[in-house]
Amino acid sequence: MSVTFSLNGKPVTFDGPDDVPLLWAVREHFGLTGSKFGCGIGMCGACTMHLDGEAVRTCVMAVGHVRGRAVTTIEGLPTDETNPVHQAWNELDVPQCGYCQSGMIMATTSLLARNPNPTDQDIDQAITNLCRCATYIRIRAAIHAAARRA
């Protein structure tokens, strides 16, 4: 009944059942609340974290699944000039309510790691996170801006 994994570069141990969603383990047991709960069924992406560098939806991922692996949350990303995504998001003032934006940034960071110069079509396919404030225009512009900066 315990799961050890790396959270933002530090080893942590979750004491509890393996099937607790990673999102709630991280939010409630490790106090990192930057990853949000939006739907609980893997549809909106508000809960996106990186698992070994890949964007994953953690409201539907059992914490047991990440045993021994590396989880990164929004709090684990740099916010200085080494992070073009964060810079672009700030430069273009992307967020409105902001609730979806941690997930958007995590999804974008993972996209750019795979595809440093995505086309609009690539973005349409890769960014399936939802934003009720519809900040999509600035999100798209920020993804392109981040790609140019990198």
Place this chain on the structure above:
Amino acid sequence: MSHHPSPVLLGRRRFLEVAAAFGAVLAVPLDAAIARRGEVAESELTDWIFIDQAGTVTLGLCQPEVGQGSYTVLPSILAEELDADWPAVAVRWVMGRDAYKIQFRNEKPSQKEGASTSTTKLYARLRTAGAAARIMLVSAAATRWGVPPGQCETRDGWVHNRVTGEKLAYGTLAPDAAKLPVPSDPPLKDRSAFRLIGKSLPRRDTAAKTNGSAIFGLDVTLPDMLNAAIRIAPAIGGWLVAVRNEAEVLKQPGVRHILKLDDAVIAVADRYWQAQRAIDLLDVVFSAGENGHLSTALIDNLAEAGLEAEIGVPALSQGDALKIIGQHPDRVIESRFSVPHLAHAAMEPMNATVHVQKDRVDVWGSIQSTDATVTAVAKICGMHEDQVHLHVGFLGGSFGGKIVPAFVAQAARAAKALGRPVKLIRTREMDIQHDHFRPNNKGRLRAVLDAEGYPLAVHARVCGQSLFATTRPNWLTKTPLGDYDESMVDGLYQQTYAIPNFHVDVIQTPLPIPVYFMRSVGSSAGVLFWESFITDLAHHAGIDQYAYRRHLLRNYPAGLRVLDAAAQAAGWDRPAGPDIARGIAFNTYFGRGGSFVSECAEVVELKRVGDRWKVARVVCAMDAGLVVNHNTFNAQIQGGIGFALTSALKSEITFRDGAAEQSNFVDYPLLSIAEMPEIVPVIVESDRPPQGAGEIMVAPLAPAISQALLHATGRRPDRMPFRAEWFQARA
């Protein structure tokens, strides 16, 4: 002018008590600086401006930040007149004073956010407060220097002596300034002198919203806090009959309490995931109550019957419309439209954290209305309203959905039962299924055209559930033929088109469904009906849609200007090309109770992509008076159009067996990035003060799409949401 209650250094705990007693409760820090400032004595200049000895200028914010930018825009208005050092100011949540209340129609003033009024109603008030405080600071400086105030000028948080070149910081002057009377009618800056208003300031909350540190209601964490999950009776008005396995579920790790309400069961546990698990495990029996027969078919039948009724309650009766239409049955053009109930579906599900103590209640959460929440919580906890302290952080969207404090009331009941802080989070399913919905509506429009093809007489009939009858009966308009709800005929009964004979009437179909305002509420139906009907009339007359609307707006230059701006930016005069179809729509948005008037025209371009038409580009021209912040205004246009497009293409709440059938993004889908069109904002400059902005761009979008579809496919949709097959391109 009252001082800060205690001008000595207070310990943090003592400060919180004092601040709470004076209603200046610290928010869940909207700004990290606040927590530190709590240690320092402050001087209060007006209800809005607090300056501490370290020189930090803190500006009060009474309107929740739901995404619209209030956290940036409203303080910038204060800072402008105050000549504060904008990058250095702090902002904090304030409540509990008359200065923070705004009035909607005939209601008693209250503190809340809604109806596109934050900037409209507070603009003058905030400018006056900023200017008054500036004069007080100048007087204090002039006294110290022994010079006339006219020899002083202010810049970036300093008072300068024009002659000697000396300067004094606001922080130094504030204790003296706070002792002076507040000037009641201070002169305000000329627009040409603005350095913040009318510019494009970046948002103050972007950094926190991009690094995970912004605290939303969901993120509130208190010492000793428990977590709660809820299951509500699915049917509207349903009730809880039995919980069969309570003892067994209580044995689950972390589960503390199962609370049975009349219509819901709440599980309280150490962790939220444990509480939700308990809810999932509970074997609960609900009764459908008295509305088990309620279904969308029934709702539709009721509304359709209303459309056929002999007479409705007239909301507008100008000229002789009914007679003319009755006399020319062969010339009548008729169209019908339908819109469903909608859920707000803000990205952050409704949640609240409540702590009930002997003599006070503290409430945190994603809350859009301040006073209504305080009232509801006080009642549940048996306390006076001034014992309820609300702490508002960032809201993960609201769109009107988080005004009704039902979810806060549920959290309060749990907290009262447990005696410890309890955070209650609704799942997405509970959030959607138990929302207070945007009401349904059906419209039947009839017209007789004159010899030139323009409307000679129009009869618009709207029938559906009344928002006002359900939520605010005293907002209904009384007539000899009965009461009507003006929001059901928004976009129709106040007309800027020249229609010589015009009759608008309303039939309400009472339904037990909980309803509430939602971004542009009545207009999102009324303008669809009206502008789609104008499309039909122009089409019938064989007149260009833009020219037709120009003619109808001939007596209303303010609207014409905006319509022209949109058409020009869209290149309406140029042929669209074979794979493009355009539609144009216009609306004058009258703020509730005459609070403002904004103009909006939109041109939608559909583009053929393979065998489908896609909404590719939207030109949106707006006159909403002075634009305080172009950055956030532009974001509102983009977001508002995205919101409207979601409703046009996707959103529908249907009912079966008394319950809403949709519950998550699977069956209540949202727009995706791939579906977001390009948007061309066109700001039509205006001398007027700021008018409503956040809802204005919503209404014209659907009718502009529907007109473009008429051009593209020969069919015009007559109900929302527009079905996917209507976007099928003909081979």
